[in-house]
Amino acid sequence: MKIGVISDLHIDRHKSLRPDDYVAGLVEVLNQREIELLLIAGDISNHYQLTHQFIEAVETTAHVDVRFIPGNHDFWSEDTDITSAEILKYYMHMDACLIGKPYHINDAWAIVGNTGWYDYTYASSEFSLERLERRKYYGATWQDKVKIDWPMDDRKLSEIAASQTRKDLDQVKDKKVILMTHIVTHPKFAVPMPHRIFDYFNAFIGTSDFKEIYHEYPIQYSIMGHVHFRNVFEEAGITYICPCLGYQREWRSNQIIQEMNHALYTIEI
Template identity: 25%
Template sequence: MTKKRRLAIISDFHLDSNHFSIEEIELFISLLNDLQITDLHFAGDISNDLHNISEPFFHQLESLTDLSVTFNLGNHDMVGLSEEEISVSNFKVKTFASTAFVSFHGWYDYSFMKEKVDFQKIITFKNSFYFDRKIHRQFDDIKTTAIELEKLENLLTELSAKPEIERIIVSTHFVPHQQFIINTRYEKFARFNAYLGSQHFHELFTHFPKVTDVVFGHLHQRRTPLKIDNILYHARPLGYPYEWQMVNEFLVKYPQYQIAENWHLRKRYNVLRKSSDWQAFRRENLMKEFQSSLTIFDLDD
């Protein structure tokens, strides 16, 4: 009888920024056990400190469970890392019978910008205000992405040539298709599309029919799985509490916490976050929030 594996992928866990308590981490572990997850993969933005926060967390998970824990990096994880340290966890392959699970970091090259690109303006904003000013890559964004694409193409070519590999599942952090970018007419929001990812990743995937699924995060918006050119895209990032689905559910149950600027996610969350009503609601619903952020694949061993 073929042994079964259950792979769960979660992105944008933000362990430190979300201030998860010991009890909440235990709840997360309990959920993984209940779902009979055997392999857990973090698709980037695990924390802002890979060595001192994320890696001890991985060891904790593996010591308390039978999980096999893997990861690829997001931009938050890269803070303080050298290019060599970043490359250590890039382009990894895990094989489940006839399925190859490929994980890589990804990056961005401004290809999601709808208007004519003013490169200097994009770079100046990034270096002055955007989070990634804290990251020091060896090359500029366009060359960094080109290198990622070249290495990814080589790896997918190698795997696709193997007759024993019938399916390839991909995990990355950055957005691989323009269908998922920020759709707005306001320039101050639209400019963030420059740093989301690259359309060239999707264009590359289409050359490899064995690629069936791509899981990603970075943009904190959960979407229904979407098939584009026979590739099923999964975006189910956990994100920050003010972005969680349970906030909407809370405001339906407790309308007294609603504000006029209900569209302003941070403001509306600040109104309720210290209330006993919210704390109790969070305890009751956090497991459901965790579960809605998992992309799960049932695979043979």
């Protein structure tokens, strides 16, 4: 089976392309590469209904199964009539969402997914917890502060995400696992320090709550997004993949198909 993985599509952030253009571009790449299953590691859009519509459009047009986990942008509730917690429930009722629903590929392989959440441990130690909780630095505000309304703090959310992931992994621990998160779970994908801004903002990039999970379960591939890097490396028998499409200003060309082809990583099992 050929599995395609991609993240951080941000289909509503391009200056001139519409969401339908993202559907058409991705479908063309999936067909060219003969992808049979597509995994999306979050940040499809800034509105839950648009995220849902995109997934359904790709599935019906490309005739492939799609599985996803929402990213932080997919939980933004500023322009909606429901809370971020209600948006999470909405996603979890979707067949395509992996949270709480491990996907059994075959007798040997399964996929487990969770957004994860940041726990501030990737920030420089010079910043106090109180300082990090402000989520403001050098005049910039981490936008989740104003666009997400979780009923608890970030570190508690990270713990809950890790706990849910363990429960899902327990259901498939006899199989080889593809683990997909949105939040970074390996520090190699954080912005290298020292850095004038990300010494602080790395706090909202990754989590350490998944660290022991990699030692306890048979994870073969770990997919993540959020940082808009495109990189792959192997460590201790696990292949770590960050397949972000990212914002237009981060692209290497103006061609969406070229950028999707570069971002999309293929796993063959």
